[in-house]
Amino acid sequence: MGTHRRLGGYRLLDEIGRGSTCVVHLAMDPRGREVAVKELLPELAGEPEAIGRLAREMSAQARVRSSYVARLLDGRVAAERPYVVSQYVPGCPLGDLVPAYGPLGGQRLVRFARRLALALGDVHDAGVLHRDVAPGNVIVLGDRPTLIDFGIAHEPGTEQITRRGMVVGTPAYLAPELIEGERATPASDVFSWAATVAYAATGRPPFGRGSLHGVCFRILRGQADLEGVPEPVAGLLGMALRRDPSRRPTARWFAGALAQGAGEVTVGGGGRAA
Template identity: 50%
Template sequence: MGSRLGAGRAGTFDGVTTASPAPAPGQPTGQPTGPPTGQPTGPPPGLTVDGYRLLTRIGEGGMGVVHLAQRPGGARVALKVLRPHIVGDEEARQRLSREVGSLSRIRHVGVAEIVDSDPWGDVPYVATRYVPGLSLHDHVREEGPIPAGDLVWFATRLGEALMAVHAQGVLHRDVKPSNVLMEGRAPILIDFGLARVADDPKLTHTGWLLGTPGFLAPEILHGDDATTASDVHAWAATVAFAGTGRAPFGRGPSMAIMDRVRRGEHDLSGLPQHVRSVLVGALHPDPRQRPSLLEAVRRLQEPPPVPTARRTVDKPFEDDFFTTPLALASSARAHDVTHPEPTYVDPTLNERADSGWHDPWAMDPRFGPTPPAPKPPLGVRLRTSGLLVATGLAMGGAIGAYPYLATFLVVIVVWLLRSGSLAASAASNRRMLRGRSSWYDGPQLLLATPWHLVQSVPGTLMLALWGLGLATAAALLGYAFALGVPWTLAFCGVTFMVGLWLGPGGSRVRGPVRRVVRPLTARPALWLVTTALVLASASLAGWSVDTRGPDWAPADDHLLAGFSLDSFLPGLR
């Protein structure tokens, strides 16, 4: 392992051994071999580390520098190498080795997992999944704070990722906006340079402040051991920054910020009230008073309380005579973490599911099933079911009166509903990844419509065949009970509608239909009028079938005219 070396004099670049061309005859040989004055924007062309070609520098910290790198034919990665002045430091390599051990045990879509490493090579490095997005700090600076409607989703996803870290007995210890990358709308945790495995011995680094003032928990500033509650404090501060665009403990000298953190003097104005109430508890100066991360996330998912005229004001932490030290730090023996498997309830899940939207995080098998959102009131559900049953009877009567035409129209409507559901799902997923609507959403949807129409054909045919199979079984039952042709056809029509509703792929039909029916059932008066009209249509169809029989247009008669089931199955009746 090592960097690729060429002929000439060797130097260093961000911890990587480089090579310079040999001087031409007659030129001086005493020129410096390092990089020019100032910070370079990228590595020299062709520089490699263990087969990874360094493309550009994308970040740096106290321990090392992060490069965008790629092996031939492989995916791009974020490659972190130690800085030149600490490559020979045994303790720095041990810290990097612990980082590798921490990350290798975490598998979560919200964490930039490790893909390769060599902490003990000539050029020690760690390669993690590359996330092509801005940090939360830069995202807020360019796009503004995360809207209130998306903030709960953001906080939940970040909390889930951090809980996955804790579930492996690891503390992140440096959750902050610059260590959260935005992959579309989804936050991704990065940089475990300060992570500690729970069973590691405590190491004291006198004179070093390992972390960022304003996002470190007060107990860390006091010199106490870090716990999961410390990460809860950092999570809350990061969520507050995401929602307001400013650090919750203000700006200024580090000493002043640390003193405000220790006293609990934060500014959460501008956040939604229910989010603010959760973060106030998570930012409590006493770690014993903070909720667990699972409890905080669940409280975020609860419906916001009804606003009242009374206002609450944060009460600063009581003053005392503690003087913040100039530098306090310690890595920690974390307490064993035993969180139950997290499950969450997204209050907007039903609305998005009706449009065909799916959440790639919630659907990931590593999270387990997501519980359904709270059900509507019983009265609304009963009215919705009644209107749907009445509509099914009306459509069944229409199929009994006009078997060919009504069946054809029903299949066409199902095809259009499924196509619209696929289009809505694609548009919703694009907005989820992009984070906001754009002017080209309309033209893009229009141009994609033909594809969605074609895409929904196989599913529509399968669903129609399923319904026709059930209708055939219903026809046999009608013949067995001698219902007569008109009522047998009506029975087949109702059965056909049930098959379309409950058959494979029927969710693409149920979602759009419910979105149309739900507003009609919100008010009892409107529901009563609508249901009466639908039942009247069903009665009219039934009367038409009973008086003049089915109309087989555009054909003259049904397909089995002249066919006798008695002759085909003698002794059946």
């Protein structure tokens, strides 16, 4: 059972997520609607750096309008317990769904991949970089994905702090240029989209498991495991996982390609990214 504590005008019902800086609650708004409330941990509630990150998250998410991205509803970063309120998205994180029910296949996989590409296109059209597209940040209901968590998102006019050896995001799904300390771009998000779709199709992170060093080495070498991903999805993922970010098409391009190839899914496919 939840604590039923109140935060602002929201009644907190249950904890549904927790990270190193925040806890996420299922809550009820004053009109009786379910929402998600992300609250800074008590020990960070007075830390300017943590409050600044939450404010940047709120600002970036507020820019995005998409049917496939969780909507920002409210927030108070100057409150005693800073928080942001987002649309509550029913469903299951992709990272929990696939181990429990198996990989996505056939037309379900194509629809999932296309809709997640549309989500990313909407994010990029708003001038925002998500920077953490990964199975834990995609909620799935049926074959409908919703992208959540703008905790490390970047928008124009804000500084990107990057350096070699600094990992920001989910390591197994990071683009190689980010591992090398380069600035994030829309192409970096596209790489993470492809790695996430590959996981949805196979149940395996495309650059393997194990040590951070080993995973990063395989990402830098372009050693993506796409065995078992059906065509035409496998060929498209290979394009998105190219080592050179300038050679990766945009999220909108992939959404269009997937719409055109929706009737061409075959069993099998795979190989390594070019």
